[in-house]
Amino acid sequence: MIQKIFKTILGNNKAEREAELYRDLIRHEAKIGGELFGPIPKGGRREFFCLDKRTWVWHEEWTDENGQQHSKTTRYDVRPNAIFKAQDGSHYKPVSEQEAKHLKEAALLYEKRIRTKIYNHIN
Amino acid sequence: MYTSNNNPISPFERAPETVNPVLTAKFKRLSEVGEAIKLLNSLPNEKANKGFVLPIVKFGNENPEVDYSIYTSSEEVKTYEDIPESKPQKETPVKDGEEVDLTDNEKDSVVTILDEDRLNSEEDRVAAARRYVEAVTRDL
Numbered sequence: 001m002i003q004k005i006f007k008t009i010l011g012n013n014k015a016e017r018e019a020e021l022y023r024d025l026i027r028h029e030a031k032i033g034g035e036l037f038g039p040i041p042k043g044g045r046r047e048f049f050c051l052d053k054r055t056w057v058w059h060e061e062w063t064d065e066n067g068q069q070h071s072k073t074t075r076y077d078v079r080p081n082a083i084f085k086a087q088d089g090s091h092y093k094p095v096s097e098q099e100a101k102h103l104k105e106a107a108l109l110y111e112k113r114i115r116t117k118i119y120n121h122i123n
Numbered sequence: 124m125y126t127s128n129n130n131p132i133s134p135f136e137r138a139p140e141t142v143n144p145v146l147t148a149k150f151k152r153l154s155e156v157g158e159a160i161k162l163l164n165s166l167p168n169e170k171a172n173k174g175f176v177l178p179i180v181k182f183g184n185e186n187p188e189v190d191y192s193i194y195t196s197s198e199e200v201k202t203y204e205d206i207p208e209s210k211p212q213k214e215t216p217v218k219d220g221e222e223v224d225l226t227d228n229e230k231d232s233v234v235t236i237l238d239e240d241r242l243n244s245e246e247d248r249v250a251a252a253r254r255y256v257e258a259v260t261r262d263l
Binding site: 103 | 146
């Protein structure tokens with residue numbers, strides 16, 4: 001019985017550890033992804049990352065001229081025939097060809113950057 | 124490395140997670156991102172549409188001008204079906220009794236088709252076919 005509990009705890013810890021590592025890697029990728037679009041304005045925050053194989057997320061925080069904080073989160077849902085996006089939890093809408101092209105370019109650059117800046121250092 | 128019956132096994136027969144959880148996370152992430160890129164690359168090219176545009180600021184640009192107004196754009200994006208240019212042009216149906224300007228060849232064809240509607244015998248069909256061929260080849 002004790003062995004069983006011990007195994008369960010170890011098992012959970014291992015799974016939790018992996019999940020935590022996975023989330024940390026995404027957080028790190030998100031920062032690198034945010035830098036793909038140039039320097040981030042002072043007081044702002046930008047993240048861009050691949051959440052899973054069909055979802056890309058863009059998050060931006062900025063301060064307007066009145067000093068008010070704003071944030072916007074855009075999810076890109078890649079489907080077999082088109083890309084759809086939802087902003088701040090609104091309904092999904094199809095994106096333009098131009099935006100799809102930009103997203104693709106950003107994704108390719110993203111993959112290159114995360115390999116160079118993160119994964120090539122993990123052996 | 125040997126199994127219980129002393130057969131050597133390849134190290135790749137062991138799952139990477141049994142080796143290093145960091146490597147496991149790395150492989151999972153790279154695999155996920157790789158799949159995502161593959162999916163993006165497999166998308167067909169679509170016609171231009173209106174809507175929000177993800178800003179691309181070239182890397183290395185010292186002074187990127189990001190238009191933040193795009194984040195507050197509330198313009199509804201039209202679906203591809205809503206754009207007239209994206210749909211094949213349909214022929215306008217002609218109503219009964221409506222006069223339509225036709226070219227000479229079209230007139231001949233129409234006459235032939237109208238005649239064919241009234242064809243009963245084999246002789247009529249042959250005669251109509253001859254008239255049709257003559258009408259079509261007259262200007263060649």
